[in-house]
Amino acid sequence: MTQQQPQPGLARCYQHQDRETGVRCTRCERPICPACMVPAAVGYQCVGCVRGAAGAARAARPRTLAGGRISANAGLVTKVLLAMNVAVFLAVLARGDQLVVDLGLVGYAVDGGSVFAPNWIGVADGEWYRLLTSAFLHQEIWHIGFNMLGLWLLGPPLESALGRARFVALYLLSALAGSTLSYVLADQTQLSLGASGAIFGLFGATAVLARRLRYDMRPIMLLLAINLVITFAWSGIAWQAHIGGLIAGAVVAAGLVWAPRERRLPIQLGVCALVAAAVLVACLIRTSQLLG
Template identity: 65%
Template sequence: MDQPPGNPDQSAAATGGPPTCYRHPGRETGIRCTRCERPICPECMVDASVGFQCPDCVREGSGTGHSPTANQPRTLAGGTIAADPRLVTKVLLAINVALFIAVLATGSRLVGDLDLIGLARDYRTYQVVGVADGQWYRLVTAMFLHEEIWHIGFNMLGLWWLGAPLEAALGRTRFLALYLLSGLAGSALTYLVAAPNQPSLGASGAIFGLLGATAVLMRRMNYDMKPVLVLLALNLLFTFTWSGIAWEAHIGGLVAGVALAIGLVHAPRKHRALVQWGTCALVLAVVLVMVLARTATLS
């Protein structure tokens, strides 16, 4: 017979053991409801768009409970559950593909105008160009720019495979912030470390940010970590063994993605917005510091 809900971690606190199901106190479990975070056993788990929910939250979400937020279901990170949980992923993919088609149509001219470069002379006009010359937009435009079919192919597969579940788990706004800030961090580290006349382009920094965030999310959901860790190890192997890869963008994006995901999925519910957007602001501040520091050395 089901037990009435109480303190979800009361038995765990008393025994020092793992949490037990809030409806079946004798059953240990490592799974929690994605909405209320109470421990739930396999019998009580109800499939949701992301993870599992407890029976009480399912009833509230269907409008049969008495919660004032019954008709406002939320994602794991507190975002609004959208009718199309992959919309932002699709839009980002479309932007990348559209720019790739534009590059094919215009040749290298568009690449020279939008790629990431610290400071150099334009081979067409022999004018000084680059981020250090005030063209900060290159930090963003380079994130959506590709020249080779294999390059955009790998990155867009990664965006679709990793982006769709992350967007469903985080919500549109938080997912977009994760993608853009991870990409910016990759651009900033490249600008800081690489030679000022070394061009760089591609969505790899943002994709590595999604990969790092996926690892954090899977750990948060108590899923098997082996697949994502193997994928991460293989990508890092390619990063440091293949020629022509800007490792700085990969590492910058990865570190930013992990930091952002920790703030997004582990934020306490009481101060969720403050912690989440504070984490985003902190990552953006680090990006600005790197860019300003490098610009000062090149001025």
Template identity: 60%
Template sequence: MDQAPGSPETPAAAGGTPGCYRHPDRPTGITCTRCERPICPECMVSASVGFQCPECVRGGSGTGPSVRATRPRTIAGGTVTQNPNLVTKILIGINAAVWIAVLAAGDRLVDQLDLVGRAFDPGTVELVGVAEGQWYRLLTAMFLHQQVMHIAFNMLSLWWLGPPLEAALGRVRFLALYLLSGLGGSALSFLLAAQNQPSLGASGAVFGLLGATAVLMRRMNYDMRPVIILLALNLVFTFTWANIAWQAHIGGLVVGAAVAYGMVHAPREHRALVQRATCAAALLAIVAVVWVRTLQLTG
């Protein structure tokens, strides 16, 4: 395991298990979520996600050189903030604002933002969408809802899953995860769904957060049973309820889990490079899927 700058050595205790960096004779499987040094129960300080070591807790309020060297970071290398759910609140606010706009403007706005819309020419109605070059619909469809229950369920899920992930990943990484998951859901819907099948809502992004939660809990050696049960229930609903775009759910889940894996498992010495490469690879895969489907429909 890599050492934080200026940290003491942490030799392996009996049995090959790392020893606490402050008490090397005490084997432990727990690491600080900020600096990733092994810590024993006596040194653990409970945090919003996982545990932190005493130095990282004290370092959060200082300004000296030694404090800057151990500036608190999330498990993915993000900056620890005092308001770890700001991005989650903004995303909920955007979804709510678009929903209110739809209530005010009606179906015309839905046709402009949905993955598949209708263009009204004199005497005709024509389906338009991503295949016609309107790639922005892959993004706008993520924030589009019509029914009260639809937006209520998605926003409650976002509020439940978002803050812990935002605290664990940091704001920028969490936002990238959310957007890529939503785009992945839109792309798979565009690829596999019928050409005239509408697809809207934040479900793809929410499923991405669910997949990321499973990856994070596995990374931190937490009990996986609750998230596995929740994921299984959501998949059952996905494939048994009517009028659900399962393609968006699966696309978001796969992309979210893949991006989160790259974020939390990136080696510390190359963390930024690996994380950027992971996000870039996910985005390129989404573009490739959309490009292939567009050629199928227009070629």
């Protein structure tokens, strides 16, 4: 059988050189055979152009200032956090002070038991969860009212600017840092609770964001100054939690919004990891002091 000679004038597929074709990609105009044709609005496109268009579409998706995904409901995480705090507050009202004793922040204290076999409680006794659970506890209506008002006002703008995942990281790291500084500096038998550390973290992050966007910083700085005055003037407030949350919130936010676009995610993860590591090291040192 005589092999059919290729017809003159027909191009060969750019991927399959043994196949002749008269069709070209409408984007790059390279010749393509039926196996490489992808139907388009007009004519056919090659597989490479289709993949490139899909990648460009993903890259072109709008992102927040910190690189997070833009969502339709930018305040969803804020509402969830608010609902969690209110739910725990209602649980405290229903169960009484025992829930506060079980979940509140205490360093190392004796809770009942006999003289010969005391019942120790606290972070130093291995109850590390108190560092986080205490940040969702409130006993007084004015306490949760002020904290939730701050969350409601500061949360949605930050969530919109950072994205949901980064906002959650900011909130939780601020809460943990506030609890940690209380654990390190306050009396080990002092019981403390409240979301104030996380809220002050949002204050610090808002100040950093305002600086990044070159907004007028006087309103946020005035509001922060007022809250700091109240922190140190009002007896009974755990100022350590406020300061710890404020510092952590500012550091985390700076890493999120000032990271260069080319290495944004590794730098953001690194900053969050450094804050978490500082919290862990401080807790370990304080625990060794209390148990030593």
